[in-house]
Amino acid sequence: MAAPSSFNDYVQNHTDAFIDRLRTAVAYKSVSGDSTMRQNLIDTGIWLKGELENLGVTVKLHDLGMQDDLQLPYLVLGSIGTDASKKTVLVYGHYDVMPVTMQANDWPDGSDAFILDVKDDKMYGRGSTDDKGPVMGWLNVLEAHQRLQLPLPVNIRFLFEGMEEVGSPGLDEFIVNEVNNGDFFKEVDCVCITDNYWLTTRRPVLTYGVRGIAYFTMDITGAKDDMHSGLYGRMIHEPMTDMVKLLSKLVETTGVITVPDIENQVPPPSDDERESYRLMDYQLSDLWKDTGGRKVELSEDTAELLMGRMRYPSLSIHGIRGTFDTNDGLKTIIPANISARFSLRLVEPLTPDYVIPRVTAFLKAEFAKLNSKNEIEVKYEGGGLPWVGERNHWNYQAADAATQAVWGSSLYPNYVREGGSIPVTLTFSEKLGKNVLLLPMGQSDDGAHSSLEKLDVSNYINGTRVFGEYLYQVANAQT
Amino acid sequence: MAAPSSFNDYVQNHTDAFIDRLRTAVAYKSVSGDSTMRQNLIDTGIWLKGELENLGVTVKLHDLGMQDDLQLPYLVLGSIGTDASKKTVLVYGHYDVMPVTMQANDWPDGSDAFILDVKDDKMYGRGSTDDKGPVMGWLNVLEAHQRLQLPLPVNIRFLFEGMEEVGSPGLDEFIVNEVNNGDFFKEVDCVCITDNYWLTTRRPVLTYGVRGIAYFTMDITGAKDDMHSGLYGRMIHEPMTDMVKLLSKLVETTGVITVPDIENQVPPPSDDERESYRLMDYQLSDLWKDTGGRKVELSEDTAELLMGRMRYPSLSIHGIRGTFDTNDGLKTIIPANISARFSLRLVEPLTPDYVIPRVTAFLKAEFAKLNSKNEIEVKYEGGGLPWVGERNHWNYQAADAATQAVWGSSLYPNYVREGGSIPVTLTFSEKLGKNVLLLPMGQSDDGAHSSLEKLDVSNYINGTRVFGEYLYQVANAQT
CATH class of the missing domain: 3.40.630.10 (Zn peptidases)
Incomplete structure (x- = not known):
């Protein structure tokens, strides 16, 4: 009926x-x-x-x-x-x-x-x-x-x-x-x-x-207040320097997550599965419509693109704050407290419980290698299962x-x-x-x-x- | 008189x-x-x-x-x-x-x-x-x-x-x-x-x-607008990913500038000169007063600290904008247009005219290595001679x-x-x-x-x- x-x-x-x-x-x-x-x-x-x-x-x-x-x-x-x-x-x-x-x-x-x-x-x-x-x-x-x-x-x-x-x-x-x-x-x-x-x-x-999600905040703290970069540049450890080094270790420009033991948990697609993505009605031009015409796709293979969205994990850095305001012009500070936010999108078998300790431990270990006297905090903000x-x-x-x-x-x-x-x-x-x-x-x-x-x-x-x-x-x- | x-x-x-x-x-x-x-x-x-x-x-x-x-x-x-x-x-x-x-x-x-x-x-x-x-x-x-x-x-x-x-x-x-x-x-x-x-x-x-100064803005642009990190994470090149990788190449956590041919232009101090800095009336506690008690000094040798301030160049990253506002909470965007600001403090013989092409060329060369489809612009904002x-x-x-x-x-x-x-x-x-x-x-x-x-x-x-x-x-x- x-x-x-x-x-x-x-x-x-x-x-x-x-x-x-x-x-x-x-x-x-x-x-x-x-x-x-x-x-x-x-x-x-x-x-x-x-x-x-x-x-x-x-x-x-x-x-x-x-x-x-x-x-x-x-x-x-x-x-x-x-x-x-x-x-x-x-x-x-x-x-x-x-x-x-x-x-x-x-x-x-x-x-x-x-x-x-x-x-x-x-x-x-x-x-x-x-x-x-x-x-x-x-x-x-x-x-x-x-x-x-x-x-x-x-x-x-x-x-x-x-x-x-x-x-x-x-x-x-x-x-x-x-x-x-x-x-x-x-x-x-x-x-x-x-x-x-x-x-x-x-x-x-x-x-x-x-996909699931695990959302993190990472704070790096140095001096008590913002310092003048002329007076204190090359006297003190700068939180921004530490921060960009740590963030640069999270993910490749290819989209591959470089926090250890994340990518390798996700089984590769079978030929059949890959083929099923290839058969979906999706063109590069569909993505370009969404990006306002900018050709910034990670791959020209639509199966890879769709798997990137649907069956692989991803990691995006959403922003950094604690630096300067929009109206501050050419401010010359060493910002004292930097907060970065990033999240991982998760696919099975990845769960927030699995990734939280690994992301946190990795960032702390990388921070230790920097020999910085600043302080780091990595905080899990919330998430959800795939x-x-x-x-x-x-x-x-x-x-x-x-x-x-x-x-x-x-x-x-x-x-x-x-x-x-x-x-x-x-x-x-x-x-x-x-x-x-x-x-x-x-x-x-x-x-x-x-x-x-x-x-x-x-x-x-x-x-x-x-x-x-x-x-x-x-x-x-x-x- | x-x-x-x-x-x-x-x-x-x-x-x-x-x-x-x-x-x-x-x-x-x-x-x-x-x-x-x-x-x-x-x-x-x-x-x-x-x-x-x-x-x-x-x-x-x-x-x-x-x-x-x-x-x-x-x-x-x-x-x-x-x-x-x-x-x-x-x-x-x-x-x-x-x-x-x-x-x-x-x-x-x-x-x-x-x-x-x-x-x-x-x-x-x-x-x-x-x-x-x-x-x-x-x-x-x-x-x-x-x-x-x-x-x-x-x-x-x-x-x-x-x-x-x-x-x-x-x-x-x-x-x-x-x-x-x-x-x-x-x-x-x-x-x-x-x-x-x-x-x-x-x-x-x-x-x-x-010291002199050379102030730069680096912009990296991807999609036309901010994109949803769930839908587009691992489909497109993310400007933030590129940005933190480039910024991580500028300076070591020790304060040493890693843009090529900057540090090596500045003659090392003679023993006499080093001694003159050591004789200055300056203690670690003076710096700690300025940092609000935070012990974030790059060295415990006050001569090194003072030379860091007075006779070495420095590079500070002042901030990144184009990400999220303070009130945006746990926003899950892929920011589309990222702008970073950093400056070098210059000592003789370094001048803005000397560093501008080197900083710009280095960043563009490093960006090329990333194989990103985003766009980069490096802009000199102004400066002054030492x-x-x-x-x-x-x-x-x-x-x-x-x-x-x-x-x-x-x-x-x-x-x-x-x-x-x-x-x-x-x-x-x-x-x-x-x-x-x-x-x-x-x-x-x-x-x-x-x-x-x-x-x-x-x-x-x-x-x-x-x-x-x-x-x-x-x-x-x-x-």
């Missing part, structure tokens, strides 16, 4: 209304990384509850309590359907967004990031693709079924959170506690996370893995069939692993013991975090159709 | 009035690095002119014109005495000060940096030691002679500028032009610069050399005798070279063809630029006496 044609027609014919729904969602300035906007975030959760209830969902706002002096935004927990003869799908998304750093007049309509602007089939606005578009997509599916008086083919549980962009405080604890003591997850048969993107701008993907799901599960087969039904069989989805880290994926997988699928709506160039965020209207509308079709395919699946 | 005892008595007996003079000077918020304070700076020059005129000096305010949209502060050019039978001393100082970054309540009296606070024989306030204290010292000398109706033993020309802390725009051009076409410098026999500090907190010094004066000149002998007359023969001055760079020193030396002396008033711990700036009352009063006595000793000198 596929989705009835009336569903597809309804979605197609209500494009404008669905865009208005997203416009309303985007107008909520639900920036989780800005404590001054916390009330907006709480209001957004309350609004979302009302919208879901209008569409027949039973909603509970779960209070996560306080974080420091601020109330955490609610977990919006929705339930629709209790038919024991149907499967139950857990849908995850989030209603918070990243901060806005762009000026209003950088956006196409000259207004601000919270006013959705539709231009050339693209909807610009903060949260359009990450993650309000996908969340509204689910509401669109519900609306179509309600108005058409179609029964949903499955029961659905919705978990929409408001702190995803700042590490989901309290979410893991809620899940563990609810699994042990509650019943929200009790009937769940499979999980569908709609919070990532295609690998390119043209072909849908299903995502069956994410995850690889079961891509041959009926959950994936349902998503695959749904994707092909909407986008056409020539755009059959590539199965990919995500280079980024989505810790809740692993939590769902481990604590619920159910198959987890990542089913993205947006494209690779949506600019989710750092630039002009957008979602293509076609991805929004077809994505809504994929979500609906997926529910029917899940209902059909032989378990 | 020494200074008459009436002069010394007058200075000693007018300590409070002289402190009030400095208090008035400090109250002028003459911050040259802050364009919003430019009018204060202009007012300070006009006030200084009036003060000098009241003390019998003929003053001209030289208009340096505009810099961008802002009027440059005046050069205050003072002349007193035209007696052809007397020598003529050119005195240099500046009336601008560094910006204030400390909060008002970090200063001892809880008021702001522009209210002089006298506590435990120390005068705290911005500009107290750099350089309003020395400039007021000269006014004190004039006042004593005027009130006591003593003739000055020499003619004096004063050059007080208002942009020293921001590179003295227009000053060199003024000096060159005045030497060629004017008569302000015509009678000058020797130059006395009062704008630096003792090496320690206990012994006066005479300064006969400064200078070593003739320390056996009668100008130094006069200052030496004056110092011992005031501080006592057991505190005979050490002859030192300054690790910092004071480009006007070389300009005076070369363009006027006269001996240049640096005669400091303040101590090593005065915190001229970066911390709680102060000048000891005893240094201010004895310094005033040294300035006066120096004029008599110059008058006596056999030329």
Whole structure:
């Protein structure tokens, strides 16, 4: 049983209304990384509850309590359907967004990031693709079924959170506690996370893995205060000198991690595996689109590039601080306290527990070789485990069939692993013991975090159709 | 002929009035690095002119014109005495000060940096030691002679500028032009610069050399915008990876510069020269005072330390920008545009012209070895030549005798070279063809630029006496 044609027609014919729904969602300035906007975030959760209830969902706002002096935004927990003869799908998304750093007049309509602007089939606005578009997509599916008086083919549980962009405080604890003591997850048969993107701008993907992460800060401290480089240059040990020497030992320009016993833990790809990456629909020009035309690829072999993203570990140095401010001009200081931040993206079998002592010991040993009288501290800031799901599960087969039904069989989805880290994926997988699928709506160039965020209207509308079709395919699946 | 005892008595007996003079000077918020304070700076020059005129000096305010949209502060050019039978001393100082970054309540009296606070024989306030204290010292000398109706033993020309802390725009051009076409410098026999500090907190010094400087910016550029380290880590060349590898090649943790053909240009010290540094009154504990107690010295041999400061080149990395802001938390970006700043302090025979092509070529060659597809730019930002004066000149002998007359023969001055760079020193030396002396008033711990700036009352009063006595000793000198 596929989705009835009336569903597809309804979605197609209500494009404008669905865009208005997203416009309303985007107008909520639900920036989780800005404590001054916390009330907006709480209001957004309350609004979302009302919208879901209008569409027949039973909603509970779960209070996560306080974080420091601020109330955490609610977990919006929705339930629709209790038919024991149907499967139950857990849908995850989030209603918070990243901060806005762009000026209003950088956006196409000259207004601000919270006013959705539709231009050339693209909807610009903060949260359009990450993650309000996908969340509204689910509401669109519900609306179509309600108005058409179609029964949903499955029961659905919705978990929409408001702190995803700042590490989901309290979410893991809620899940563990609810699994042990509650019943929200009790009937769940499979999980569908709609919070990532295609690998390119043209072909849908299903995502069956994410890399883990281990994030470090390294501090090197010398004199008590910044010193004048004229007076003290070549009298004292300079923390910056030590710092660049240590950082230079972490990773090659080829991307190979040079902290011992990291790279050698990851099995090399088999010929078959390498071939599977080579067969993915990915061109160098796809990467260049993302880099703004700069040809800075590590390899011209797309299989190597994709394995670099998906199945090898990586190490990036994010920055150094404690030096001078932007406005300090040609300052001639010996900075006294330098702090560098770097992180490793992890693939199995690498875990934070495995890499933390090795990274720390290596840096301390290299520092000892420098014979510096400065002081070093290496601190693990946090991280998450890598995850690889079961891509041959009926959950994936349902998503695959749904994707092909909407986008056409020539755009059959590539199965990919995500280079980024989505810790809740692993939590769902481990604590619920159910198959987890990542089913993205947006494209690779949506600019989710750092630039002009957008979602293509076609991805929004077809994505809504994929979500609906997926529910029917899940209902059909032989378990 | 020494200074008459009436002069010394007058200075000693007018300590409070002289402190009030400095208090008035400090109250002028003459911050040259802050364009919003430019009018204060202009007012300070006009006030200084009036003060000098009241003390019998003929003053001209030289208009340096505009810099961008802002009027440059005046050069205050003072002349007193035209007696052809007397020598003529050119005195240099500046009336601008560094910006204030400390909060008002970090200063001892809880008021702001522009209210002089006298506590435990120390005068705290911005500009107290750099350089309003020395400039007021000269006014004190004039006042004593005027009130006591003593003739000055020499003619004096004063050059007080208002942009020293921001590179003295227009000053060199003024000096060159005045030497060629004017008569302000015509009678000058020797130059006395009062704008630096003792090496320690206990012994006066005479300064006969400064290091030069060559300041560089190195930019490495990758993708057009910052990229997500999860999605693109190990897909693209990371500018930070390249940057730390290049910076790690510049200098050893020992302070030895590893850019080729720099260190080997500087002749090693002779045994005699090394011994002269060993005999200087300098202890490891002096350095520890400056480093806030942190024992980060490059050597425990004070001769090596002092040579590191005075007669070897040095290289300091001042900072890296283009990474993340202080408030960005655990950001996981691959920064796209990295800019590093570093400078070399130069001693003879090293010059900016010599080091610029070598530093640039070395970095580009090392970058080529990295096989990175990022782009590099190495830019010379500016600098100055090193200078070593003739320390056996009668100008130094006069200052030496004056110092011992005031501080006592057991505190005979050490002859030192300054690790910092004071480009006007070389300009005076070369363009006027006269001996240049640096005669400091303040101590090593005065915190001229970066911390709680102060000048000891005893240094201010004895310094005033040294300035006066120096004029008599110059008058006596056999030329």
